[in-house]
Amino acid sequence: MLKYVLKRVGLALVTLLIIVFLLFWLVRVMPGNPFPSERMNDIQIANKRAEMGLDDPVLVQFWRYITRALQGDFGNGTSLYYGVPINTVMSTAIGNSFRIGGIAVLLGTAVGLLLGITAALHRGKFLDGFCTVFSIIGVCVPSYVFLIFLQYNFAFRIPFFPYFFDASRFAFSSVLPSLSLSLFTMSTIARFTRNEMVEVFDSDYVRLAASKGLHGRRLVLRHVLRNALIPIVTVLAPLVVDLLTGALVVEKIYGINGIGKLMVDAITGEGIDYNYVLALGILYSALYIGVMLLVDLLYGVLDPRIRVSAKGEEA
Amino acid sequence: MAKKNMQAAPAVAAEYVPVAGDFELLHSRDIQTDANFASQSYWKGVLIHFFKNKRAVVGLVIITVIMLLAIFGPIMNSYGYKDIVQFRNEKNKRVVAKGISPRIPWLHELLTGEKYDDSFSDLTFLFGTDDLGRDLWTRTWYGARVSLIIAFVTIIIDMIIGMSYGLISGYFGGLADNIMQRFVEIANSVPRLVIVSVLAIFMPKGMGLVIVALLLTEWIGMSKIARAEMLKIKEQEYVLASRTLGAGNGHIIFKEILPNTIGPIITQVMFSIPTAIFTEAFLSFVGVGIVLPQCSVGTLIEDGFNNITTLPYQILPPIIVLALLMLGFNFIGDGLREALAPKLEDM
Numbered sequence: 001m002l003k004y005v006l007k008r009v010g011l012a013l014v015t016l017l018i019i020v021f022l023l024f025w026l027v028r029v030m031p032g033n034p035f036p037s038e039r040m041n042d043i044q045i046a047n048k049r050a051e052m053g054l055d056d057p058v059l060v061q062f063w064r065y066i067t068r069a070l071q072g073d074f075g076n077g078t079s080l081y082y083g084v085p086i087n088t089v090m091s092t093a094i095g096n097s098f099r100i101g102g103i104a105v106l107l108g109t110a111v112g113l114l115l116g117i118t119a120a121l122h123r124g125k126f127l128d129g130f131c132t133v134f135s136i137i138g139v140c141v142p143s144y145v146f147l148i149f150l151q152y153n154f155a156f157r158i159p160f161f162p163y164f165f166d167a168s169r170f171a172f173s174s175v176l177p178s179l180s181l182s183l184f185t186m187s188t189i190a191r192f193t194r195n196e197m198v199e200v201f202d203s204d205y206v207r208l209a210a211s212k213g214l215h216g217r218r219l220v221l222r223h224v225l226r227n228a229l230i231p232i233v234t235v236l237a238p239l240v241v242d243l244l245t246g247a248l249v250v251e252k253i254y255g256i257n258g259i260g261k262l263m264v265d266a267i268t269g270e271g272i273d274y275n276y277v278l279a280l281g282i283l284y285s286a287l288y289i290g291v292m293l294l295v296d297l298l299y300g301v302l303d304p305r306i307r308v309s310a311k312g313e314e315a
Numbered sequence: 316m317a318k319k320n321m322q323a324a325p326a327v328a329a330e331y332v333p334v335a336g337d338f339e340l341l342h343s344r345d346i347q348t349d350a351n352f353a354s355q356s357y358w359k360g361v362l363i364h365f366f367k368n369k370r371a372v373v374g375l376v377i378i379t380v381i382m383l384l385a386i387f388g389p390i391m392n393s394y395g396y397k398d399i400v401q402f403r404n405e406k407n408k409r410v411v412a413k414g415i416s417p418r419i420p421w422l423h424e425l426l427t428g429e430k431y432d433d434s435f436s437d438l439t440f441l442f443g444t445d446d447l448g449r450d451l452w453t454r455t456w457y458g459a460r461v462s463l464i465i466a467f468v469t470i471i472i473d474m475i476i477g478m479s480y481g482l483i484s485g486y487f488g489g490l491a492d493n494i495m496q497r498f499v500e501i502a503n504s505v506p507r508l509v510i511v512s513v514l515a516i517f518m519p520k521g522m523g524l525v526i527v528a529l530l531l532t533e534w535i536g537m538s539k540i541a542r543a544e545m546l547k548i549k550e551q552e553y554v555l556a557s558r559t560l561g562a563g564n565g566h567i568i569f570k571e572i573l574p575n576t577i578g579p580i581i582t583q584v585m586f587s588i589p590t591a592i593f594t595e596a597f598l599s600f601v602g603v604g605i606v607l608p609q610c611s612v613g614t615l616i617e618d619g620f621n622n623i624t625t626l627p628y629q630i631l632p633p634i635i636v637l638a639l640l641m642l643g644f645n646f647i648g649d650g651l652r653e654a655l656a657p658k659l660e661d662m
Contacts, residue, residue, distance in 0.1 A: 015501055022505075026513045140641040142593065144600070145634050148620055156624055241506070248508065249600050253620065263508060267515040268602045277516065281509040289504050 005297060012293045016286055023281045024062050027274050065278075074279040086279050089262065094283075096167070097251070097258035101244040103178040108185030108243075109236065115186070116193025117220065123198060131190055138187025144249040146180035151254070164255035177254045181247055185239045192235050196228035203227075230303050237295040241288050259283065361578075364654035371650020377643035381636065385463055388456025392439070396457040397608040399448040400438070411448040415440055416628050442632045446622050454610050455632040459640070461611040465522065466591040469529040470584055476530075477537025478580055482568050484538070485545030496542075499535055507532045507594070511603060520603045525595050533587050540583050544576035578655035585648035589641045596637060612637045 056064075068075070074086040119131035155163040155176065162173045200206055201224060209223050248260035259280060266276035355363075365371050394400055401411040419439050423429075442451035484495040511528045518524045548554065549572065557571050592612070598604035599613030607614070612633050619630025 015504055018501055019505055023509065023513060027516060136642065136645075137638075139645065140638045141634075142596065142637070144597075145616070145637075148623065148630065152623055152627065249597055252601065263512060264601050267512045268520075274516070277509075277512045281506075281512065284506040284509050285504060288506050292504070 004300075008293055008296060012289050016282075016289050019285045019289075020066070020282055021062060023278055023285075024065060025058055027278055028058050028061060069282070075275045086275055090259070090279060090283075093257055093259045093262050096165075096256055097247065097260060098244055099170070100174050100178050100256065100258070101181065101247055103174060104181035104243050104247075105185065105240050107178060108182035108239075109189055111182070112186040112189025113193055113232075115190035117197060117225065119190065119194040120197035120201065120224075121220070123201075128194070131194060135187035135191040135194075138183045139191070141183075142249075143180045143184050143247075144253055146183050147177060147250050147253055150176045150180055165257075167257070177247070177250050177256060181243055181250055185236075185243060188235060188239060189232060192232050193228060196231050197224055200224045200227045226302070230299065233295055233298055233302065237291050241291050244287060361651075361654045365650050368650040368653060370646045371654070374643040374646025374650065377639050378647065381459060381640060381643065382463065384456050385460040389453045389460070392450065392453060394450035394453045396453050396610065397449065400444060400450060401448060413444065413446060413448045415444045416626075417441060417443040443626075443628055445618060445629055446626060451629065451632055454615060455636060458610040458612045458615045458633060459636050461522075461605060461609060462592050462595055462613070462637075462640070465525055465529070465595050465611070466588045469526050469533060469591050470587050472530055473533040473587065474537055474580065474584055477534035478541045478573070478576075480534065481538035481541025481543075482545050482573065482576070485542035486549055486564065486568050486572070499538060502531075503535050511598060515603050521606045522604075522609075525598050525604050528598065529591050529594060533591065536587065537580065537583055540579050541576055544579055545572060548572050548575055582648055582652045582655060585644055585651055589644040592637070592640055592644075612640075 065075075072087065074090070115131050115134070119128045122128050150161075151163065155161045161176050162169065164173075165177070166173045206219070206223055209219055214223070247258065248264060250256070251258040251260040252264055262276060263280050266273040266280065389396060399411060401409055404410050417440060419441070440450055440452065442455055444450055445454070480495065480499075484492050484499075507528065510531050511524070514524055514528055514531075518527065545568075554567060554571060557567050562571070595604060595611060596613030596616065599611050600617045605611040605614050610618075615633035616630060616637070619626075619633060622629050
């Protein structure tokens with residue numbers, strides 16, 4: 001098992017390194033201007049490029065970048081928040097995004113699981129239909145549309161919640177964005193849980209367990225849910241990454257200083273900020289690869305059969 | 316190898332001398348026939364199964380209606396998608412139809428018995444006009460058209476790329492498969508947003524950026540499914556037969572195996588289209604998608620959002636169209652998946 005874990009971690013690190021290099025190479029090789037061109041003339045830009053070492057060979061630049069990045073220095077902004085170290089800006093942004101995304105993940109998974117289990121237990125009845133309709137709406141309507149709806153009704157017409165994000169009242173002002181972000185996760189999880197549980201309920205081993213006299217919570221939680229969880233984890237993984245990082249539009253609408261907004265600002269500003277694009281790209285990719293790795297390893301915990309076959313593959 | 320077999324065949328036949336009786340027709344009364352039922356072809360079965368599924372039919376109807384409206388909607392009235400509805404009144408002053416809520420004059424008159432009391436009392440705006448005075452009915456369907464075109468173009472190209480990649484990778488196996496799959500893994504771990512932002516550095520914002528971003532990400536799912544199908548099929552007898560007869564790799568992959576993998580791939584296409592529409596809407600909303608004065612569902616939602624406190628009705632049409640598109644394609648995809656690979660219990 002340890003060997004398997006190490007191998008997977010090593011592979012993930014290599015993948016990440018390749019991606020970072022590709023990103024770096026693309027950003028440096030492609031034509032484009034990292035500086036706000038309207039405010040600087042050609043000589044200033046040329047000086048700036050020389051100062052940042054943008055004219056050196058790509059490999060030299062990459063080595064310089066990666067050694068600094070490993071020490072936690074991602075450089076300064078070139079056009080966005082000019083001259084301020086990226087780390088300072090990013091740490092606030094990551095804090096905001098992760099807290100709101102984290103609440104959304106927890107809320108979405110918990111409520112989604114509950115809904116799915118309830119629907120599967122009341123199969124074919126009113127609750128089941130309700131769950132189906134709910135999950136269809138949740139999947140079809142983008143989260144930012146929900147946010148616009150909530151914002152319009154509960155912050156504008158009934159001014160109960162703040163209209164824009166306010167970091168000094170974090171708990172209160174994260175209700176609307178977290179709620180709207182969680183809806184997609186919630187409905188996806190609910191749908192998958194319901195379908196998986198219904199399938200597992202029909203399986204022979206659950207029938208056997210039931211005929212042996214097991215019933216109620218023990219049967220549902222230990223025999224049905226555990227076996228239904230494996231596919232659910234697969235669905236959940238990309239959702240988690242999306243929520244932690246890709247709440248882009250939601251952040252834009254609600255005025256949250258998060259990494260999504262930072263990315264949008266970096267690519268839609270006057271000059272596209274290379275350093276921000278790179279740093280955020282690395283962050284996104286690392287998160288994505290990390291979560292995928294975690295899920296792969298989690299399978300082994302949830303389903304011993306996979307652990308065995310993974311070992312077999314090793315041998 | 317095939318040629319050798321062909322040459323060998325007549326040599327065997329020459330030993331048998333046919334007699335006249337071999338070619339005599341039988342009288343019809345001598346032939347006993349079984350009661351025969353027309354066999355159902357695969358695709359006919361799929362169609363029957365698909366149309367039995369209520370949801371799939373609802374999805375199909377929704378998508379058909381939206382497509383028809385996307386084609387004919389913008390020409391159903393006289394306003395262009397970027398035209399500002401305006402005219403000069405008797406004092407030669409410019410009057411612009413800014414921010415008019417949805418109205419149908421004759422219906423209003425019928426219900427309330429009075430006319431609208433502004434300069435546009437006899438004009439119909441089914442969805443109203445936006446803050447600049449452009450007709451939202453025209454813009455909504457024009458936007459839907461743009462979104463649908465982007466989705467279809469990218470998904471068809473992605474289908475071709477992903478399918479070929481997956482089929483080739485699965486067919487050859489071994490080292491080629493290993494290298495190709497490592498590449499997929501790496502490509503798959505780059506988040507879409509990162510691709511978009513890198514693209515935004517050297518591509519002008521607009522339709523091209525959206526299409527390229529979608530091209531770069533959507534083929535991966537397609538290739539995975541094609542590869543899985545290939546692995547399932549390539550050991551079957553008919554492939555072996557074809558190879559024995561001397562067919563080349565290209566022929567086997569694209570002529571023999573491809574037609575048999577088409578079912579799961581079509582299903583995947585149906586699920587990719589809403590993803591593409593969604594991504595387009597999201598990129599346009601963020602500001603790297605469709606540029607003005609063109610519009611798509613995403614830019615329309617953004618416009619609506621910007622005016623939500625003053626013209627709240629403006630955001631409704633694009634949101635509803637987007638939701639219905641997602642709903643319709645998801646329903647069709649579900650229906651197709653069940654129809655193409657029916658489980659025994661559903662029959």
